[in-house]
Amino acid sequence: MKVGFIGVGNMGGPMCRNIVRNSNHEVVVFDLDAAAVKACTDLGASMGASVADVAAACDVVITSLPMPKTVEAVALGEDGIAAHAKPGTVYIDLSTNSPAVAKRVAAGMAARGIQMLEAPVSGGVPRAVDGSIVIMVGGEEALCEAQRPLFSSFSGEVVHVGEVGMGSVAKLINNMLAFCNMSAAAEALMMGAKSGIDLRKLDQVISNASGNSAGYRSIAAKAFAGNFKPAFALDLAHKDLRLALELADELGVPGMIAPQVMSLMRMARGMGMGGDDTASVIRVYEKALGQEVRSG
Numbered sequence: 001m002k003v004g005f006i007g008v009g010n011m012g013g014p015m016c017r018n019i020v021r022n023s024n025h026e027v028v029v030f031d032l033d034a035a036a037v038k039a040c041t042d043l044g045a046s047m048g049a050s051v052a053d054v055a056a057a058c059d060v061v062i063t064s065l066p067m068p069k070t071v072e073a074v075a076l077g078e079d080g081i082a083a084h085a086k087p088g089t090v091y092i093d094l095s096t097n098s099p100a101v102a103k104r105v106a107a108g109m110a111a112r113g114i115q116m117l118e119a120p121v122s123g124g125v126p127r128a129v130d131g132s133i134v135i136m137v138g139g140e141e142a143l144c145e146a147q148r149p150l151f152s153s154f155s156g157e158v159v160h161v162g163e164v165g166m167g168s169v170a171k172l173i174n175n176m177l178a179f180c181n182m183s184a185a186a187e188a189l190m191m192g193a194k195s196g197i198d199l200r201k202l203d204q205v206i207s208n209a210s211g212n213s214a215g216y217r218s219i220a221a222k223a224f225a226g227n228f229k230p231a232f233a234l235d236l237a238h239k240d241l242r243l244a245l246e247l248a249d250e251l252g253v254p255g256m257i258a259p260q261v262m263s264l265m266r267m268a269r270g271m272g273m274g275g276d277d278t279a280s281v282i283r284v285y286e287k288a289l290g291q292e293v294r295s296g
């Protein structure tokens with residue numbers, strides 16, 4: 001089978017390379033960033049000339065793109081996938097999207113005889129690299145089952161969560177929780193730094209105690225090392241939280257915690273950290289208090 005992969009950045013790149021490594025599929029990639037493409041072609045993928053070129057040539061087309069509007073343009077635009085893929089092509093979007101845009105894209109694809117699965121992922125770059133990433137799939141269950149071998153070539157857990165839209169719902173709820181955990185961890189770690197406690201000892205306690213979470217572990221590791229190079233850019237996390245807050249509003253669920261995290265993200269972006277890693281939220285505390293949370 002010929003698999004197209006459009007958007008081979010921090011997440012798409014390693015997932016694409018795992019398909020190349022772990023399956024017999026011919027993989028064709030396209031990205032606006034030549035270095036990102038090269039990291040995949042070096043491993044055996046071939047390079048597509050454009051979105052339209054990849055769409056026309058492939059049986060399955062996958063995207064992993066930054067914003068809902070990017071996904072919509074690449075999927076439904078004049079030079080996009082729907083306009084150029086053959087009827088019968090399967091389209092899989094791994095991006096974090098809004099449920100409404102996912103549904104709109106699926107409808108546009110269906111009008112051209114293309115079936116779609118929305119399949120956002122969770123686990124960050126490390127789990128995209130080691131192939132254990134979790135995929136939450138919205139779309140027809142039989143189609144999800146048919147694509148399970150392809151999913152298995154780059155993920156450890158595939159959960160069919162319902163119709164198109166429900167993948168995004170699961171993803172946005174998960175990320176809202178992760179960002180709340182991470183922001184609480186930023187506050188906790190700053191308390192640790194101010195108290196004078198040995199941060200490694202505090203970390204040993206939290207990692208084995210009830211305060212532990214994936215968000216805590218991620219921000220502690222990055223803060224201790226002072227490494228805010230973007231594995232998950234704050235701008236993308238801000239997009240996810242904005243979409244989650246919109247969903248909460250649609251559902252009538254009162255936000256007590258997530259809106260505060262949104263304010264923290266706005267401060268970090270306002271301080272110029274949007275392109276840095278999401279863990280940069282801790283630097284808002286650092287700058288406000290004039291103290292860093294570092295540990296060797």
Ligand code: NAD
Pocket residue numbers: 006007008009010011012013030031032033036051064065066067070074094095096097121122123124125231232233236240
């Ligand atoms: P990224 O910015 O590293 O990668 C996106 C890639 O898409 C880039 O290489 C960019 O050049 C390319 N691109 C943008 N517009 C394009 C276009 N029109 N045509 C072709 N290529 C285009 O972002 P990422 O961190 O890999 O995130 C991708 C998606 O996965 C986002 O929706 C994000 O929210 C989601 N996500 C990210 C993480 C994470 O930890 N980074 C985790 C889970 C989900």
